Structures are given as structure tokens and as C-alpha cells.
Amino acid sequence: NPSDKYPGAEIEKKTMQYLYNDGDLYYFMDNDTYDQMPLNKADLGDCLKYLKENGEYVTSENLSALCNVSTKTILKDIKLINEDMKSTKNYIDVKTSQGLKLVINNVDEFINLCNSYRSLQDSFVFSVNEREDWIQKYLIESNDWVKSETLCEMLFVSASVLSQNLKGIRKSLSKYDLKLVQKPHYGMRVEGREFNKRLCLAAIYISYIDQRDDFPGNQFNSNDLLMIQNISQILENVMVKYQISMSEVSVQNFIIVIFVSLKRIKQGILLKATEEMIIDISRWTDSVVAVELAKQIHKHLGIEMSDQEIVSLSIHLASKRIIRNFDESIHRIIKDFDVNQIVNTMLVNIQSQWRIDFSNDNELRDYLLLHLIPLEVRSRYNVVLRNPLIDKIKQQNILAYQLAVAACSHLVDYHRNNLSDEEIGYIALHLELALLRKKIKDKKNILVMCGVGRGTSSTLAYQIKEMYGKFINEIQTVDYIGIKSYDFEDVDFLITSTPIKNKLPIPVIEVNYFLNNNDKKRILSFLDDQDSFHMQEVIKRNLIIKNINEETKEGVLSYIIKNTLGNESISKNLIEEDCIGNYELENMLAILSCCVDEPKTKIIIGILSKPILWNKKKVQLVIIPLIGKNIGIKILDLYKELSYFADNSNYIKRIIKKQDQEEIIKIF
Secondary structure, three states: OOOOOOOOOOOOOOOEEEEEEEOOEEEEEEOOOOOEEEEEHHHHHHHHHHOOOOOOOEOHHHHHHHHOOOHHHHHHHHHHHHHHOOOOOOEEEEEOOOEEEEEOOOHHHHHHHHHHOHHHOOOOOOOHHHHHHHHHHHHHHHOOOEOHHHHHHHHOOOHHHHHHHHHHHHHHHHOOOOEEEEEOOOEEEEEOOHHHHHHHHHHHHHHOOOOOOOOOOOOOOHHHHHHHHHHHHHHHHHHHHOOOOOOHHHHHHHHHHHHHHHHHHHOOOOOOOOHHHHHHHHOOOHHHHHHHHHHHHHHHHOOOOOHHHHHHHHHHHHHHOOOOOOOOOHHHHHOOOOHHHHHHHHHHHHHHHHOOOOOOOHHHHHHHHHHHHHHHHHHHHOOOOOOOOHHHHHHHOHHHHHHHHHHOOOOEOOOOOEOOHHHHHHHHHHHHHHHHHHHHHHOEEEEEEOOOOHHHHHHHHHHHHHHHHHHEEEEEEEOOOHHHHOOOOOOOEEEEOOOOOOOOOOOEEEOOOOOOHHHHHHHHHHHOOOOOOOHHHOEEEEEEEEEEOOOOHHHHHHHHHHOOOOOHHHHHHHHHHHHHHOOEOOOOEEEOOEEOOOOOOEEEEEEEEEEEEOOOOEEEEEEEEEEOOOOOOHHHHHHHHHHHHHHOHHHHHHHHHHOOHHHHHHHO
């Protein structure tokens, strides 16, 4: 109703300091509370260019580091921007002793200037990684020689900056057995198998899909979006018809793979496969689905897919679908791949490194066997399966992830590379379930009997379950006659309100039907037969190292171990494991673990003077649990506490800011 009136919105204004960015998230800190708040790059828009203004001068060196260009380029660009703003009251103030500061006196004119730059947005790249991805994609999609001068002009970077980017690009391309070839007077181009070029292209597209947004995101134009929508519908219909199971992430990955393939086919760039390979893969059950998929693509999109293209579809299907049964058709895919032996080795690795035995967990064995089959296909053909949950898995399932790293330490792909942390994350999910089953097995199975009748036995059992449910796995009732023939094999103890005359093979607790305080204490002592876990018991003042001034993770770990344990081999092992598992977490924290040949468990805490780049993220606080022999099932409680701590950014900020032993002990 136009006449309706609404109260004004409450708007709270806060001054926040820009800290750093992690991918598409830019972190700001409240200077009063130290709370950090992430904002998405898309929400910040043009503000990204001016985050460091804050009414203060910024040095050209800082800007050059931020933009990954030389200071000479920064000063040259500022001169051009000032020319553009000449007719307005806005300008960039340049002071030799202080640096640079953006002065905005006319907001409307400034907005108009920002909008005038939007036509360059497709070529504007915010980070080194984005620039390298853009160059890789451009070179592969061009499928021709490209000169350095052309790339420099398109990206507004100098030849020296481009040269640095090309080093990173060569490293990225090598993962797909691709080479960046440069030739005088011609320029550069990417050379290698077409299958691998498509894998690289698909991986770049997939890396920019945000699971929080609607698939496939905003990186595609309208024509590409229409093609992706059509592929999605075709794929969904075929998967339903053939009852193919696949996770949402795998489906999205497959859609992008098909999209890349169809674009290359339309360009006349086709796959090549040997006759032997075509015959071999045609025996896979996945090839039947791939043929139908190719048929529907031709019918609805008018693009014909050759036998070689169908081979590619079969490989991607086999690498992404969920396998539910280990049947004869599986052996056509895995050939000499001894899955049982690999699973045995994985479980032995966990037991030898962590002293946790999963050898009798047949459910875990089955899950790992079925998971390893598509993993083997991905490894053989270098297919990447993105894991959008990897950061959460590392942060919230710390123990399961670190067990997965141990399990996968011997696994390498066909190119002799360790598994990616994303692949290890999928193994960690299976291990997390196994840990939960271990915890459930530690709970007690109780039998309850009451002399008045079955109804009173059920009532007593209900009361006990309500009071002590967290300690109980299963609770059953029995009557006075049934107790004589009862099978006690899986029962831990009996609770009865009636005296038992005959000797039973399990402990018996006699209680009143209406439980008194003494009854409750005795029941609890049987159920909770382990001491409760307290973090303070494992925090030792002599293992807290403050104000560490090292520039690399290797230096940090060596310094921490040298000043606590003095065992150089431990720091080497930690560094090697981190190379596989990448143990950096959110909130500038890294947690690495080490099993020691001592009875008691302790925790080393290292606090750096300033954050350093660990692998891909900044880290300023390092926690290293030293797992002793006698920890037993309490290891689950220890890592549950660490996961809770890792999620609490306020605790981490307090420790980093105060660097005080008493504060650390108080927090834990």
C-alpha cells in the first residue's frame, strides 16, 4: 500500500581495516573487537582498487607488490589516471617522502570514471593466479602462436611481469603433460595431447565455480550459458535412464568437461585415440552410457562426436560416477590394479603411524575399495575431481584428514605425483565415519531387567537412556524367565531391580526401581569408565614458543622442533607430510601432528611475529600435537577440541596478539 509507512532501517557504521585476501574473499578486521569479516570480490566491485586508501598514504612498493607489477608501471599508470581525472576535483596525491593517496572531492565524477573502466573488466586480472589462469586459457583456446607483446598489451603488464607469470604457467601445464613452447618471431603456444589440453581448460573453468552461487556462475557469456543448460538437461536424462549415480560436484565437473569438448569440436580441434584404446575402453560398461550421451548431443545440439570423443566421455564417466557394487565389469576398468592390496597398505600406514587399528572395520574397507576404482581412472588419465568441501574437511575433521594423509602417503598417480589434498579430502570423509563407528563401539550395550514385569523394565530402561544416552550404544530389556537363556555375548553389563541368584558372565548392578543418587553414581561409574579429557593437561609452558622470526614454513618448523624436542628428523617428517597434506587452515592457523614414542600426549604451540605464506594461505599460529602411546580413544576428544579452536577466530587472534602463556592456557 503506497500509504503504508515503515520505520527507517538501522544502519551501523564501523571502521574496519583491510587485512588480506584469500581467493575471492577479502578479509577486514574490526579494530575494537578484532573480529574479522570476509566480503566476496563480487560484492566489493571497484572498491578493490582502493582498499588501501583508508585516508593514509601508500607506498608505490606496496602497490607494486599488490598488483604484481613494477613500481615504474605503478607510477606510469597513476600519471595516466591523473590525466583522466584532470577535469574533476579528484586526483592521486603523490608525495616523495610519504607515498600515494587517492583524494575524492567529487563522488559522482569518480563513479563515472570507474564506470568508464568497466569495458576493460574482462582483461583486468586481480591476482597472479588469475592472470596465469587467464593466459593459459587464452593460449589453449587460441590454438595458435601468440606474441608476448600481445599479452602484455591485453593485460597491461610489463614484459618482466609476464616473464614471471610464464614460469608459473609452465609449472601448471606440466601437471597435464603440456609444454609452453616459445619461438623467435612466432611467439608462444601450448603443445601436448588434445585430451590434456581439455583437462587443463576444464580445470580452470571449474576452479572459478563458487558453490555458493548458482551453477555455472558468471564467467560465461549468454551463448555459452545456453549450451551449458542444454548439456545439463541431456546429461540428466541419460543418467536417469541408465541409473548412474554421481555427486552434484561430479555432475557439474562433467558438464564443464562436455562443454569444453563441444567448443573444441566446433573449432575443428578433435581428439586422437589409437584403435587399441578405442577397443579396450569400449568394453567398459560406461561406454554404453557414453554412446547414448553422444547420440543425444548430436540430436539436440547438432554436434557429432566421433569414437575418439566417446572414449573421452567413457573415461570421464568412469572417473566420476559412484560405484556401488564390486562386480565383474569393474575388472575391465582396473585390470592389474590390486585394490585390496592398496586398501591393506592404507590401513597398515594408519596403524603404524597413528596406532589406530581399522583392520576389522569391513565397512571402511568396502567404501575404500569402491572409492579407489574411479580414483584409479582419474589418476591414469589425469582427470581432476574438485572437492568444494576441502577447507571445511581440513578444519572440522582434522584427525580424519591427517589419518587420510598417512593412508595416502604411498599413493602416487601415473605421473609419480602425490594425490592432491582434494582427493585426500574424499578419503578423509570415509575415515571420519570409521572414527565415529569406533566411538560408538566404545559405548556400552546394556541389558535391563525389572521383577515387576516387561512394562516396568521398559520404563526403567527409558529413564537410564534419558540420563546416560551419550554413554549407551544399545539398551535392551529382559524378563525374569528370559534371563536364564539370554545370549550375553554383546552385553557389557546388566542393570536389575531384582536380585539375581545365578552367576552371570557379565557384571550386574542391582538398583532400586526408583533410582536414588547412589544408584545413579554406580551406573555412571560403569558407563564412564574413562577419565574425562582436559586440554590443559596437554598444554605445557615449556612447549610454547613465542615471537618466531622465520620467513618460510620450513624455517618455522625447524625452529619450533629445535627449541622444544631437538629432534631434526621430526621437523623433516612434518615438512614432508605438509607437502602432501597442506595443513594450513583458515584464520592464519596450521595444525600438524606427530606420533611420539612416549606415554603422554603434549602439544607444541608456536606463534610467529608476523604472518608468513605457508602454502597458499597466510599462517601466524602453528599447533603440533605430539600423540603419546597411552592416549587411546581420547584422541577423538583432543582433535574435537582442536577443531572447535580452529573455527574460533577470536581465540586465535587473542593468542597471536598477546603472545602470552597464561592467555593460551586460559583459552584452552
